[in-house]
Amino acid sequence: MRKCSYCKVNIGGNLKACPLCQSKLSAGQAGPEEPYFPKVVHHKGVSILLKILVFVVLAAVIGSRVVDTRIIKTEHYHFSKPIIMYAAVVLPTAYTFYKNHKSIPMIIFRAMVIACCTVAFTGLMFDIMELAVWVIVPLIVAATVLANFVFCFVDVGFSEDSLICILLNVIIGFTAEFYFMIRGIEMPFWWAVNKIICMTTFVAIVIFKGRRLYIELVKRLNI
Amino acid sequence: MDYSNWYTVDNVAKVFLASINRRDTRAFRVSCTLKEPVDPEILQQALDMAVEERPQFQVFIRRGVFWHYMEHTDEQPKVTEEHRRPCPIMYGYEKRSKLHYRVTYFGRRINLDMFHALTDGNGGFEFLNIIVGNYLQIKYPGKLDEITTHKAASADELAEDSFKQFYGKSKGMAMGPTNKVKKVYHIHGMLLPYDQLQFFEVHMPVDEILKRSKAAEVSLSSYIGAKLMMAIYQDMPALSRSKPIAISMPVNLRKFFPSETARNFFNSVTITHVFEGGETVETLAKMFDEQLKSELDPEKIAVRMDNYEKIEQLMFVRLVPLFIKNPVVASGAKKQKNTITATVSNLGKIDVPQEMKPYIEGYSSFCSTSTLFMTLGTYENDLTMGIASAYNNTSMLRRFLQGFSSEGIDVTVYATEVTR
Numbered sequence: 001m002r003k004c005s006y007c008k009v010n011i012g013g014n015l016k017a018c019p020l021c022q023s024k025l026s027a028g029q030a031g032p033e034e035p036y037f038p039k040v041v042h043h044k045g046v047s048i049l050l051k052i053l054v055f056v057v058l059a060a061v062i063g064s065r066v067v068d069t070r071i072i073k074t075e076h077y078h079f080s081k082p083i084i085m086y087a088a089v090v091l092p093t094a095y096t097f098y099k100n101h102k103s104i105p106m107i108i109f110r111a112m113v114i115a116c117c118t119v120a121f122t123g124l125m126f127d128i129m130e131l132a133v134w135v136i137v138p139l140i141v142a143a144t145v146l147a148n149f150v151f152c153f154v155d156v157g158f159s160e161d162s163l164i165c166i167l168l169n170v171i172i173g174f175t176a177e178f179y180f181m182i183r184g185i186e187m188p189f190w191w192a193v194n195k196i197i198c199m200t201t202f203v204a205i206v207i208f209k210g211r212r213l214y215i216e217l218v219k220r221l222n223i
Numbered sequence: 224m225d226y227s228n229w230y231t232v233d234n235v236a237k238v239f240l241a242s243i244n245r246r247d248t249r250a251f252r253v254s255c256t257l258k259e260p261v262d263p264e265i266l267q268q269a270l271d272m273a274v275e276e277r278p279q280f281q282v283f284i285r286r287g288v289f290w291h292y293m294e295h296t297d298e299q300p301k302v303t304e305e306h307r308r309p310c311p312i313m314y315g316y317e318k319r320s321k322l323h324y325r326v327t328y329f330g331r332r333i334n335l336d337m338f339h340a341l342t343d344g345n346g347g348f349e350f351l352n353i354i355v356g357n358y359l360q361i362k363y364p365g366k367l368d369e370i371t372t373h374k375a376a377s378a379d380e381l382a383e384d385s386f387k388q389f390y391g392k393s394k395g396m397a398m399g400p401t402n403k404v405k406k407v408y409h410i411h412g413m414l415l416p417y418d419q420l421q422f423f424e425v426h427m428p429v430d431e432i433l434k435r436s437k438a439a440e441v442s443l444s445s446y447i448g449a450k451l452m453m454a455i456y457q458d459m460p461a462l463s464r465s466k467p468i469a470i471s472m473p474v475n476l477r478k479f480f481p482s483e484t485a486r487n488f489f490n491s492v493t494i495t496h497v498f499e500g501g502e503t504v505e506t507l508a509k510m511f512d513e514q515l516k517s518e519l520d521p522e523k524i525a526v527r528m529d530n531y532e533k534i535e536q537l538m539f540v541r542l543v544p545l546f547i548k549n550p551v552v553a554s555g556a557k558k559q560k561n562t563i564t565a566t567v568s569n570l571g572k573i574d575v576p577q578e579m580k581p582y583i584e585g586y587s588s589f590c591s592t593s594t595l596f597m598t599l600g601t602y603e604n605d606l607t608m609g610i611a612s613a614y615n616n617t618s619m620l621r622r623f624l625q626g627f628s629s630e631g632i633d634v635t636v637y638a639t640e641v642t643r
Contacts, residue, residue: 001635007621007624007625007628008625008628008629008634009624009625009628009634009635009636010633010634010636011636011637011638012636012637013637013638015638019421019423019617019636020617020620020624020636021617021621022617034330036330036424036637037309037329037422037638037639037640038304038305038306038329040306040308040639040640215229219229219285219287219292219294220285220288220292221287221288221289222287223289223290223541223542
C-alpha cells in the first residue's frame, strides 16, 4: 500500500498518481499492488458508418443545391428539391436503424411509414401520384403485414412487437377505407388486396395468438 | 416464458426511467470482496440459484402507451469479468432485450450492477448476499448449509409496490412549513469528459469515526454529512458562500412501514445550511442531526411519500401518453436535482450470518450521479464510502478525506482511472 505524501492517505491498487491531488506516487517499499478496478475504455462514439452516411448525404444536398441554384442558370427541373427531401428521409431512417436495431418489427413498421411518405412525395414531385398512392403504398403496407405475421409466429424477443405492428397496419387499412368511403371514391384494386391481407392476418392472429395479443394490449394500454 | 406475468413500475422507477442518461445511468453497484479469488463457474451456479429465489429481477422494462411496465423473461444472466465502469448503462434502445442487472467479478470482488428502477440499495444488497451465500455454500459444501441470507417473504410481498400499498397513510396530517430551497450551491468546476464518473472507494475504521460522532452527540450519518458539508464550504468560491449547501439523504421506508418488498421503497430528505462563517464540525454536525431527526418524523415521511404518489393517481396524469409524460418527468427530476449539492446514502450495517464472515473481507457500493453521490456502509470494523463524482475537480474530496487523515484516522482510497 502506498501513501500520498501530500494528502496523507493510503492509495490502494496500481494507480500511478494520487486520485485526489494527481501528484505522482512513489513506488514505495511494497511497490504497486494488483489493479483494484479494471482499466475501462469509456468513450464509444457514434458509429463511423453512420458518420460517413451523414457526411455523404449532406455533401450531396449542399452540392446539388449549389449546382441547381447557382451554376445552372437556364430554366430547368430543380432536382435539388427531391434530393433534400430524400436526405430528410434517409437520415432519420438510418438513425432509427442504428438506435433501434433489436426490434425488427418496429424497424419494419417505421420504415414502412417513412417509405409510404417518401413514395407519396415522389408521386407528387414527378406527377405519378396515382401509381404511388393507389398501387405502391398498399403493396408496401401489405408486405409489412406479411413480414410481421411471420415474425409473430417466431418465438423470439420481438414477437410481441409484431402483434402490435399488425394491429397498427390493420388500423392503417381501415383508415384508408374510411377515407375512400367519406370521399365517395371506389376502393382501388390494390387497396382492396391490402384489406384482404390485413383482415385475414388479423383473423389468424386473433385465432392463434389471441391471448398474447390481449395481454400485450392490456400491458401497453395500462393506465 | 409466461407472457401474462408483468408488473407496473413504481413511482420512483418512473423518474429513473425518464431521467436516465449516459453519465447518470440511474444504476447502482453493490460489491462483496471475498478473501480469495472468485471462481467464475461457481459464481455462475450461485447466480442461477439466486435467480430462482428472486424472480422479481428477471424482467425487461418496456414502454407502454401510458406507462412503462416490467415483463417477466426467461433470459438467464451471465457472469462475466468486470471490464466496464461501475454502474454502467442498463436500460435503453441498445439494451432492449437484456436484463437490467449484471453480475461481474474482478479478482476477489463480486459486483452486482443494477438499474435503480428494479430495486433500491436494500434490495440490491439482499440479492448480492443471496449470490454470495450460494457461492460459499457451493464452494464449501457442508460448512454453510444452514445459513439464511434473505428475509422470509412471499413472492407477492417481494413484488409489492409498497408506494401504492401504503398510500393514504398521511390523511389528515399536515406537512407544516416546508423549507423549500430555490438556488443551492453546486460544486464548481468542469464535469469529466466523455460522460465519465470517477469512483472512489474509501475505507476507514468504524470505531474511530463512531468515537468522534459520539463525542459530538450525533449519528454517524450526521457526522459524515457535516464533514462533507464543511469540505464543500471550504472549497466554495467566496462569491458563492451566501448560497445554501443542500445534502440529500435517501431514507429506507421499510423502517417506517411494514414492507418486505424487493422493489424500490425509499424517499429522500434534504438537509440544508447557509454558512455564517463561525461553524465548526461539531456545531454543524449538531445542526445536521437536528434537521435530520426532524425530517425523519414518521408523519412527515408519510406526507412526503403520499405527495409523490398523489400525482400519479390523478386521472389526467394517467391518461397523458408516455412520450409526453417522460420529458415532463425528466424536467421535474432535473429541477429537483438543482436543489441539491450532493447526496449521502447510508446503507447502514451490513449483516451477514456469522458463518459467512470468515470468507468475506468487505462490502462496498456506488450509485451513479450527475453531481456527487456518496454511499456509506459498515461491515465489521470497516466503514466504506463509495463516492461517485462527475467533477474533474477533486479538491473538495481531497479536503474531505484530509479532514479524517489529519485527525489520525487511517484512510485508504481506491479509485478508478479517468480521462481528464
